[in-house]
Amino acid sequence: MPELPEMETYKLLLQPLIGGQAVTGATINREKSINIPAEQFTSLVTNQKIKGIERRAKYLVFRLQNGSCLLLHLMLGGRMFFGKEEDRPDRTVQVQLSFENHHLYFTGLRLGYLHLLSLEMIQQEFQHIGPEPLDQHFSFHTFENILKDRKGGLKTTLLNQEVIAGIGNRYSDEILWHAQLLPERKINELDHDDLVRLYKSIQYILQQGIQQGGYMEEPLFKGDLKTGGYDMYVHSHEGENCRRCHSTIVMKEISSRKAYFCQSCQH
Ligand SMILES: [Zn+2]
Incomplete structure (x- = not known):
């Protein structure tokens, strides 16, 4: 999607x-x-x-x-x-x-x-949709407040549109890989540094996704070279080598969604 x-x-x-x-x-x-x-x-x-x-x-x-x-x-x-x-x-x-x-x-x-x-x-x-992660008002302070009192797993939380808008199954894997956090880690177990990394990775990965034209495979118009330029780090790359530590990327179903991650450099 x-x-x-x-x-x-x-x-x-x-x-x-x-x-x-x-x-x-x-x-x-x-x-x-x-x-x-x-x-x-x-x-x-x-x-x-x-x-x-x-x-x-x-x-x-x-x-x-x-x-x-x-x-x-x-x-x-x-x-x-x-x-x-x-x-x-x-x-x-x-x-x-x-x-x-x-x-x-x-x-x-x-x-x-x-x-x-x-x-x-x-x-x-739109009334129940959470904040836009690339909005200039989406500060670290806002992010911290949103996650305060939440207890869910990281991937499940990122997918929840009422928490943060626009992140789905693919980019949640990309964000967590970039932040070096495991998808099943609990939000309330993260320390301050983990949270800062997660906040920065959300913005970095989504911005990179936009700059590279997202992942849609088909062009929007004849001669469109922008659409589909984003190359996933881990999502759908089960069995391949992690680009950071060269361990094997694994796939696991979490709440009936496929999660791709690296067990060796994500903690
Ligand atoms: Zn790795």
Whole structure:
């Protein structure tokens, strides 16, 4: 599932492509991917300019000229492609937004969705989501306060969207490897130095993920060299050598999620 760096990459790349552009049409092939009848959806978004694109946690919000918003969550397997009809990948398209002869294709939306909502409804959707880890107000002090009184394991805590926004199964492994902490360590057992390292690793890994274009394998548009440049340190690298200490990376299921880590240099 795309996480903060992937959605931020999509946002940054889409802004110059569709920002300020008017939607000239919409095609809905799967009604379950939207929240209102297809005809109504199409007429409400058509002729609306995309005023801005924002990211919150793993969501993108397309702000429309009339004040309403499109809320996108790709969930597992969802992805986007922007381009002309002849360039689009050979995948089933669930929703398509057209910008004259270019289109934004949403594919793989089985659990994912694109909902047309008011700004108030979006704010309500976001009310239980924790702080953005790359926000300038997310200080070490804030981080320490959030984790105070928590007792869970590190990986499980990082995955909890109500604690911190945008971190999922892949980047939680990357962050914990970088901080040299084991995924099952308990939050309340960490000392001050561990916490500082964890805080710094969250920011470092997520920023690196964004700079390198996240892990999504398919390009957003023809000639896109940015998307998918991030090379995971440990996630999905079971049996390979740890890049820090050369021991073997292991995989273990923790609360039914696969966790990849190095038993020798993570403590
Ligand atoms: Zn190692």
